[in-house]
Amino acid sequence: MNKLLRYAFISALVALTLPLAPAHAAPAPQEVSLPLSEAIAALPVEDENRAGYQRSSFKHWTDADSDGCDTRIICTLRSR
Template sequence: MPHRLGPGTPLSQLHVITRLARATAGAASAVCVLALVMTAPAQPAAATPTPATQAPAAQSLPLDQAIAALPQAAESSAGYDRAKFRYWNAGSNPDDGCDTRGEVLVVEAVSAPTVESGCRLVGGSW
């Protein structure tokens, strides 16, 4: 008569069966991975880059020349929408009413704005 698992099966037998099932599954997985590795095609040799695909040669320039070589473009705020950035935190001093945006604007100003109540910034330039 075959042995059946059920409510009366001792825990020690269930433990052994569970461990055997896990070991079998692990061994089967290892065999599958090994089979894939052994049958995988060898990597093709790297193609020799042609002049059209080669990266430009690195240059070594003094800092002032490297900065002068950077491309320049006119400043643009096209696509900026302040409403997309509504999650400003309370800033370094939560009691002064200035959020992080307001604090950064004050610190980064070329000419400082007047800070009114509620951190309303008046004047200034950036």
């Protein structure tokens, strides 16, 4: 236990002597004013990529009460 306290104390001293990096505030976002249709048209659009997706990885979407609606559908319906 004594050894553990010694290591903790030394670690604390080392941490206190490390230089701290200065914090920088993020630049303020630039305000842009344009019609909604132009703003939507400016959004980047990419093709859907389903690489690595396997439906079998989501076994929690079950139909526990056998009413034809899995858990995902039930949650979606309840959130409306």
